[in-house]
Amino acid sequence: MADNDSGAKNPATQVVTGGRRKEWTGSVVNPPVWRGSTHLYENVAHLRDGVKSNADGRFFYGRRGSPTQWSLAEALTEMEPGAAGTMLYPSGVAAISCALLAVLNPGDEILLADSSYDPSRSFADAFLKRMGISARYYDPTMGADIAELFAPNTKAILMESPGSLTFEVQDIPAICRVARDAGIVTLLDNTWATSRFFPALEHGVDIAITAATKYIVGHSDVMMGAVTTHSKYWTSLRRTAQQLGQVVSPDDAYLAARGLRTLDVRLRQHEASALKIAHWLKDRPEVGLVLHPALPDCPGHAIWKRDFKGSSGLFSFELADGDDQSRAAFIDALTLFGIGYSWGGFESLALPVDPEKHRSATKWTGKGPLVRLNIGLEDPDDLIADLAKGFEHYHSARS
Numbered sequence: 001m002a003d004n005d006s007g008a009k010n011p012a013t014q015v016v017t018g019g020r021r022k023e024w025t026g027s028v029v030n031p032p033v034w035r036g037s038t039h040l041y042e043n044v045a046h047l048r049d050g051v052k053s054n055a056d057g058r059f060f061y062g063r064r065g066s067p068t069q070w071s072l073a074e075a076l077t078e079m080e081p082g083a084a085g086t087m088l089y090p091s092g093v094a095a096i097s098c099a100l101l102a103v104l105n106p107g108d109e110i111l112l113a114d115s116s117y118d119p120s121r122s123f124a125d126a127f128l129k130r131m132g133i134s135a136r137y138y139d140p141t142m143g144a145d146i147a148e149l150f151a152p153n154t155k156a157i158l159m160e161s162p163g164s165l166t167f168e169v170q171d172i173p174a175i176c177r178v179a180r181d182a183g184i185v186t187l188l189d190n191t192w193a194t195s196r197f198f199p200a201l202e203h204g205v206d207i208a209i210t211a212a213t214k215y216i217v218g219h220s221d222v223m224m225g226a227v228t229t230h231s232k233y234w235t236s237l238r239r240t241a242q243q244l245g246q247v248v249s250p251d252d253a254y255l256a257a258r259g260l261r262t263l264d265v266r267l268r269q270h271e272a273s274a275l276k277i278a279h280w281l282k283d284r285p286e287v288g289l290v291l292h293p294a295l296p297d298c299p300g301h302a303i304w305k306r307d308f309k310g311s312s313g314l315f316s317f318e319l320a321d322g323d324d325q326s327r328a329a330f331i332d333a334l335t336l337f338g339i340g341y342s343w344g345g346f347e348s349l350a351l352p353v354d355p356e357k358h359r360s361a362t363k364w365t366g367k368g369p370l371v372r373l374n375i376g377l378e379d380p381d382d383l384i385a386d387l388a389k390g391f392e393h394y395h396s397a398r399s
């Protein structure tokens with residue numbers, strides 16, 4: 001497959017038109033849900049031809065998908081200029097694990113950002129270790145200096161920018177430049193920005209990973225992961241996914257594609273509402289740092305400004321002088337914010353996060369406990385009123 005050149009269309013148009021090939025949609029707007037394990041062939045010659053061509057975009061067997069999944073994958077590929085294709089996985093974690101297994105071999109070493117999503121850390125520390133692959137962690141703010149950590153067996157770098165608890169923005173282009181010079185493959189967990197706000201391959205990343213569960217799906221009703229890469233790693237990514245039996249259901253692919261069509265407008269609203277609330281929080285006496293990449297206080301803010309086309313709806317803030325109990329009182333008092341994992345949906349969420357528990361190369365020394373907010377699509381003024389009520393309960397819990 002040739003690397004695409006989809007830069008010509010603007011992103012809002014891309015998410016609307018992507019993957020809607022006439023042969024997949026027929027005479028309706030959305031590619032229908034093709035449920036099926038067996039695909040029936042016309043005759044033996046047709047069956048043999050199916051094995052031979054063996055490419056996505058052709059019926060073969062249910063595990064290779066149907067137009068419902070191909071259409072979604074193609075739309076995601078179009079959002080990454082330079083990409084050869086996208087594989088879909090039943091969760092974001094499956095996408096991360098399978099992408100790493102596609103490029104690592106026993107004896108290799110992987111470097112991971114110390115701000116990495118915790119399940120990425122446990123996959124490296126437990127599963128990869130069992131396979132004879134070692135893991136080391138780096139300071140997410142170190143940029144090109146990461147080259148000083150390279151060992152002869154360093155094979156891959158797993159980046160995540162910004163980190164999803166503490167929001168450090170990494171110098172992805174600088175890291176990718178030194179990695180490429182050293183023959184090291186770069187992978188990025190791009191869930192926060194998506195290709196809409198950070199086309200990863202254009203910034204030098206080899207393999208872009210998204211937990212589609214979050215913004216692509218956007219409605220908190222489907223788990224899914226996606227990995228997009230250029231032609232150098234495409235064959236190995238695809239083969240590994242197939243060998244590991246990765247497939248997403250057509251019903252889930254349908255819902256994810258439906259979510260994708262509104263990604264542009266949703267992200268822009270998440271961005272505007274989150275910024276309004278982040279600025280409001282910044283002026284509150286109870287709040288220490290607001291860790292939002294678009295705010296100057298956030299580590300790596302200048303890099304965010306240079307590289308990203310926008311910011312999404314997830315950020316954290318410090319309850320200066322708070323403790324675990326007063327933080328719980330704050331969160332419990334909120335009525336518009338649900339308490340739960342995941343993010344990227346239309347509903348707002350609040351979560352206590354404790355980054356110091358998930359670090360080894362750096363120390364997290366905040367001015368009080370952190371609260372992470374997923375800003376949904378409610379009216380931001382209602383969310384602000386809810387947070388103000390939370391602060392009243394916070395004060396009662398402290399006195």
Ligand SMILES: *Cc1c(COP(=O)(O)O)cnc(C)c1O
Pocket residue numbers: 091092093094117160164189191192211212213214223224225342
């Ligand atoms: C949620 C998340 C994932 C994993 O996605 P799942 O679909 O929940 O498995 C990966 N990376 C980040 C940054 C996430 O927030």
